[in-house]
Amino acid sequence: SAVISQKPSRDICQRGTSLTIQCQVDSQVTMMFWYRQQPGQSLTLIATANQGSEATYESGFVIDKFPISRPNLTFSTLTVSNMSPEDSSIYLCSVLLNTGELFFGEGSRLTVL
């Protein structure tokens, strides 16, 4: 397995502000992803964080709203920009291990007022 540290674990934010979530992995991983789980909804893939290049976004997610950085193979950030109450979710960092298992961090619970 891997150890994934996400910060912050939770936050309460005001509408219109932006928040950056950090994801630190204890080993180098090739594939790192960001997921979102809205209340009562499934885990939805936001984007694949690519090391040294722009993230690959899934349908319905855009870089202006969810800018992602991946400066190296152990670290990534996800920013939720210009937040609205609809962005209240759990945001999860995940990595694909060499075993083929998708391993998740503990998530960052975001509440937007």
Add this chain to the structure above:
Amino acid sequence: DQQVKQNSPSLSVQEGRISILNCDYTNSMFDYFLWYKKYPAEGPTFLISISSIKDKNEDGRFTVFLNKSAKHLSLHIVPSQPGDSAVYFCAASPSMEYGNKLVFGAGTILRVKS
């Protein structure tokens, strides 16, 4: 369009009895299926998987059954324990090399009563 559906938002079971969690999918290209378990304030963790060449996979108290013709899979937990109380997510992919191709259901909250 939900490709993976878990129609029961919650399930309550007595300790020692069987828990059956169900999952339906619509995409006939899905070939590999997984179950994840999630405790509050923790990330989802992998529980058990099955590929389409099988109809059953067992790991201790956990068994997953796959009915490809019905596009249905289920997770059986026997006997259920209070520590099994969690949210269970069904997930599907076109292949075992799923990478970023996993599609998740909305989850089922399992409560095991002692």
